[in-house]
Every structure is written in C-alpha cells, then in structure tokens.
Amino acid sequence: MHIGKVSLLKKVKVIYNPSSGRQVIQRRIDEICKILLDNGYIVGKFATKEKNDAMQEAIRCCKEDWDIIVACGGDGTVNEVATGIIIGGRKIPVAILAAGTVNDFANYMGLPKGSKEFCDMIMDENTIDVDLGKWEDKYFVNVAAGGFLTNVAHQVPTESKNALGRMAYYLEGLKEIPKQMFNGINVKISSEEYTSEEEIFLFLVSNSSSIGGFKMLAPKAQVEDGLLDCIIIRKSEIQDIVSIFINILTGEHVNHPNVEYFKTRKITIESNEKVQVDIDGEYGGTLPATFEVVPRSFKIFC
Numbered sequence: 001m002h003i004g005k006v007s008l009l010k011k012v013k014v015i016y017n018p019s020s021g022r023q024v025i026q027r028r029i030d031e032i033c034k035i036l037l038d039n040g041y042i043v044g045k046f047a048t049k050e051k052n053d054a055m056q057e058a059i060r061c062c063k064e065d066w067d068i069i070v071a072c073g074g075d076g077t078v079n080e081v082a083t084g085i086i087i088g089g090r091k092i093p094v095a096i097l098a099a100g101t102v103n104d105f106a107n108y109m110g111l112p113k114g115s116k117e118f119c120d121m122i123m124d125e126n127t128i129d130v131d132l133g134k135w136e137d138k139y140f141v142n143v144a145a146g147g148f149l150t151n152v153a154h155q156v157p158t159e160s161k162n163a164l165g166r167m168a169y170y171l172e173g174l175k176e177i178p179k180q181m182f183n184g185i186n187v188k189i190s191s192e193e194y195t196s197e198e199e200i201f202l203f204l205v206s207n208s209s210s211i212g213g214f215k216m217l218a219p220k221a222q223v224e225d226g227l228l229d230c231i232i233i234r235k236s237e238i239q240d241i242v243s244i245f246i247n248i249l250t251g252e253h254v255n256h257p258n259v260e261y262f263k264t265r266k267i268t269i270e271s272n273e274k275v276q277v278d279i280d281g282e283y284g285g286t287l288p289a290t291f292e293v294v295p296r297s298f299k300i301f302c
C-alpha cells in the first residue's frame with residue numbers, strides 16, 4: 001500500500017445522505033463536526049435531497065477552495081462524490097463515513113465508524129489513491145453488475161431500507177429468486193484475458209472484493225492494482241448454483257468450473273437482450289457496456 005500525507009488541510013465539506021441506511025447519521029455527523037471544529041478545521045455541511053446532489057456538491061467543492069470532503073452515506077453516495085471529483089478535476093481527498101445499508105467499499109477498506117476514530121483518521125492525514133471503474137461517463141468505486149439478483153439493490157424502496165436495513169435486501173432477494181432462478185442471459189464478452197459467447201447467470205466487474213455484503217466475492221481484488229476483477233457465473237444446473245453460492249462465503253466459488261475469474265483493464269459485455277446494469281447499488285443503464293479501470297484516480301483517507 002502506498003500511503004501519502006496531505007499537509008495543511010483545513011476546510012472540510014461534509015456531504016451526507018440523510019436517507020441512507022437507517023437514518024441514524026445526523027447525531028454522528030454533529031459529533032464529527034464538533035471534533036473537527038474544536039481542532040481548528042472550518043466545516044461546512046450539505047445534506048442531499050435526491051439523486052446527483054452529492055455529485056453536484058462535489059463538483060462545487062472542486063471549484064471552491066475546500067480541502068477535504070467527508071462522504072457520508074452508502075456506496076451510492078460515495079459513488080456520486082467520486083464522480084463529482086473526477087468531473088470537477090481536482091483530486092480532493094475524501095473521508096468515507098459508512099452510513100448506508102451495505103457499505104461494501106468502506107467495509108472492504110476497514111474504515112472507522114466511531115466519531116473519534118473517524119476524526120483521528122482525518123487528522124492523521126494518511127491517504128491512499130485507489131482505482132475507479134468507468135463506463136462511458138459513469139464511474140464506480142465498487143462494482144458494476146448484471147444478471148441474477150443484481151437488480152435487487154436498486155429495487156428496494158428507501159422506506160424498506162430505513163425500516164429493515166439489510167433485511168430489506170434479503171427479503172427482496174428471496175422474492176426475486178423464483179422469478180430469476182432459470183433466467184440465463186446470452187452475452188458476448190470481449191477482453192484481452194477472456195473472450196466468449198455464452199449463456200451466463202451473472203457478471204460482476206469489481207474494484208474491491210466485497211460485493212453485496214459478501215466479503216470474498218472477488219477474493220483477489222485490490223483497489224490499487226490498476227485492474228478490475230471480473231466474475232462470470234455461467235448458466236448452471238440448480239445443484240451447481242447452490243454449490244457456487246455456498247462457496248461464496250469462503251471465496252472458493254471462483255474455483256468452480258462454471259465460474260470464470262480474471263483481472264482486466266478493460267472488458268466489453270454485449271447482449272441482444274435487455275440487461276440492466278447495477279453500478280454501486282444504483283441503476284446504471286443497460287448493456288452493451290465497456291468497463292475500464294481509471295487507475296488511482298480517487299484519493300481517500302485510510
């Protein structure tokens with residue numbers, strides 16, 4: 001890991017999604033702002049109201065003289081802040097406070113959640129430059145996915161997430177299993193490392209190893225290797241699918257003959273069918289898609 005130092009950082013903009021996770025973040029944000037103010041930082045707060053607010057605010061931060069952004073929400077909020085910083089064109093370091101329902105990226109990075117530990121992380125000024133994934137003008141910090149159950153994340157209503165947290169995803173997933181269990185997708189996959197035309201069940205193009213709350217889904221993924229980890233699960237008999245899904249818990253699923261696992265800089269996936277693509281838990285569009293890595297383009301505190 002290459003850890004850098006940032007010096008004389010003083011103006012902090014806290015961008016938070018008040019609807020993310022189970023809406024317990026307001027008090028934590030107040031605590032964090034107080035600690036930062038007590039330590040000489042200038043603090044501004046911005047609450048998002050709807051899609052793209054976090055992105056627009058991050059773009060504004062790049063144009064103004066903000067030194068640090070605190071991104072508080074789930075993977076979707078972190079995604080918007082990262083996208084805004086890329087568009088804004090100034091690599092402002094970001095401190096990620098996980099407050100969403102799943103928070104795959106923050107969990108993978110092992111980022112602190114307690115107010116004091118979180119502020120210590122900012123004041124220690126250790127940062128790391130991580131990769132982002134890109135699809136046309138869209139970016140992802142964690143994962144782009146299509147196929148079996150990948151639509152669940154963007155289908156669960158905010159009210160259910162607030163009431164049930166992660167359980168909302170499990171319930172939606174259970175509802176969808178019988179509908180999707182036998183749906184294969186015919187795709188054409190093109191990359192330097194793997195090319196095929198086949199019927200698949202699911203594809204994942206990932207930056208970190210943690211996807212949908214499963215910590216080992218892309219077991220060899222590293223966020224600073226300049227590569228995206230691809231997992232293709234072919235259409236399989238039910239007993240194979242069960243075996244693959246059981247082994248996801250340990251990362252052994254990638255050794256199953258119906259699973260293809262490789263790293264790449266760029267991959268194109270096409271289909272004649274209408275296949276939705278999920279980007280960091282939000283709806284991103286439909287295939288065809290070319291995903292590529294933008295190495296070390298996002299600076300975060302760690």
Ligand SMILES: Nc1ncnc2c1ncn2[C@@H]1O[C@H](COP(=O)(O)OP(=O)(O)OP(=O)(O)O)[C@@H](O)[C@H]1O
Nearest residue numbers: 019020021049051073074075076077100101102103
């Ligand atoms: N005030 C708001 N009320 C409702 N929805 C909002 C608000 N602000 C932002 N959003 C929506 O929430 C999305 C991001 O959600 P986020 O990922 O932060 O939380 P989550 O879905 O609870 O967490 P996770 O992605 O970890 O499951 C944004 O893309 C936007 O569409």
